[in-house]
Amino acid sequence: MSAPNKKKILNDPVYGFITIPTELLFDLVEHPFFQRLRRIKQLGLSEYVYPGALHTRFHHALGAMHLMGQAMQTLQSKGHAISSAECEAAQIAILLHDIGHGPFSHVLECCLLDNVPHEEISLLLMHDLNRQFDGRLSLAIRMFDGSYERPFFHQLTSSQLDMDRMDYLNRDGYYTGVAEGAIGAERIIKMLDLVDDQLVVEAKGVLSVENFLNARRLMYWQVYLHKTSICCESMLIQILRRAKFLIGQHTPVFAPAAFQLFLAERISLAEFRTNHTYLKAFTQLDDYDVWACIKEWALHDDTVLATLCQMLLDRRLFKVILSTEPFAGALVDELAGQLRQAGLPDEDLSYFLVEGQATNAAYLPLEERINIKLKSGKVIDIADASDLSNIQVLTNIVRRYYVCWAKGLNVVESQ
Numbered sequence: 236m237s238a239p240n241k242k243k244i245l246n247d248p249v250y251g252f253i254t255i256p257t258e259l260l261f262d263l264v265e266h267p268f269f270q271r272l273r274r275i276k277q278l279g280l281s282e283y284v285y286p287g288a289l290h291t292r293f294h295h296a297l298g299a300m301h302l303m304g305q306a307m308q309t310l311q312s313k314g315h316a317i318s319s320a321e322c323e324a325a326q327i328a329i330l331l332h333d334i335g336h337g338p339f340s341h342v343l344e345c346c347l348l349d350n351v352p353h354e355e356i357s358l359l360l361m362h363d364l365n366r367q368f369d370g371r372l373s374l375a376i377r378m379f380d381g382s383y384e385r386p387f388f389h390q391l392t393s394s395q396l397d398m399d400r401m402d403y404l405n406r407d408g409y410y411t412g413v414a415e416g417a418i419g420a421e422r423i424i425k426m427l428d429l430v431d432d433q434l435v436v437e438a439k440g441v442l443s444v445e446n447f448l449n450a451r452r453l454m455y456w457q458v459y460l461h462k463t464s465i466c467c468e469s470m471l472i473q474i475l476r477r478a479k480f481l482i483g484q485h486t487p488v489f490a491p492a493a494f495q496l497f498l499a500e501r502i503s504l505a506e507f508r509t510n511h512t513y514l515k516a517f518t519q520l521d522d523y524d525v526w527a528c529i530k531e532w533a534l535h536d537d538t539v540l541a542t543l544c545q546m547l548l549d550r551r552l553f554k555v556i557l558s559t560e561p562f563a564g565a566l567v568d569e570l571a572g573q574l575r576q577a578g579l580p581d582e583d584l585s586y587f588l589v590e591g592q593a594t595n596a597a598y599l600p601l602e603e604r605i606n607i608k609l610k611s612g613k614v615i616d617i618a619d620a621s622d623l624s625n626i627q628v629l630t631n632i633v634r635r636y637y638v639c640w641a642k643g644l645n646v647v648e649s650q
Contacts, residue, residue: 274521
């Protein structure tokens, strides 16, 4: 009996045909840890704004792997010695970079976990996979965590010009229909080079990098931090917050066993590292667990939980105001007064009146820089190489304050 063919070609709507080039990469894609990403949407609740935003972390990870393969070919074509083992490891590192995302990705990191970044869970899962695959992921892990002696591999995986960002801007723009997300990733990749094993972009690629940074800024305000998305996410966070509160009060709240564990406990990174039970339970979570609970909780005896869930299911969303300055107390007091008039008791106000802030910066020079190699061979920062009049706009941190509230609240009657 012949061995199965593990060098697969996939049809990707963004890039066309892409290849899974090695058997190890194929086996990782087939692994349950990675298949779980099919059940986690890339953009959380953005589908409430852009109906086409239904793509998943699975799509994104495969696309990033494809772009990493192109980057390896470009650097090799420019005379840089990169072994086949390094090529494979780089693609493994980017393939698995999001494997630690939980349900609704970034939205629930703040309330489902005890401020545990998804990158840390990705690393724990990569170590787990490394044990399962007899140490064959060791090089990829070193690239992912930045300990490998050739830093450009980590820069391609996690920096301000990495394959992760290049794919999600292209892909998110494609599925939302927001044309500003198109960044010309192929041209940027063709302009990549190395100086002392550090990633640089050739000078003729400056315009493409500028377009990339501007696209990222626009995508944040038009998609990732869209005011309606902020409303939806605020509602989801309050739903989870209420469910956790009720469980803390020993009120029965339906949830699958793995999800129940994270609702009942506040699990830290140290606990993830020392107790494998938590990591195993985490790999069983996806968006479907949360939606199943929201549907069930819409019938709960607790009016706060039931109302929030029914509102989100029916897309009766909070209203939102955005501002460049913090909101005056008088405005918040007025909104609280409206909710009280609707019959909401003071102890429940915080579930239906939410304040917060969102920040966006396209490029942060103090972090991992984007370096440009001039024709003279000199390497300078993109902020110095660019002649864009709005380069300061790209490097400034823009802050928006928001307040969301349930206008015209109709509290669900107790069941």
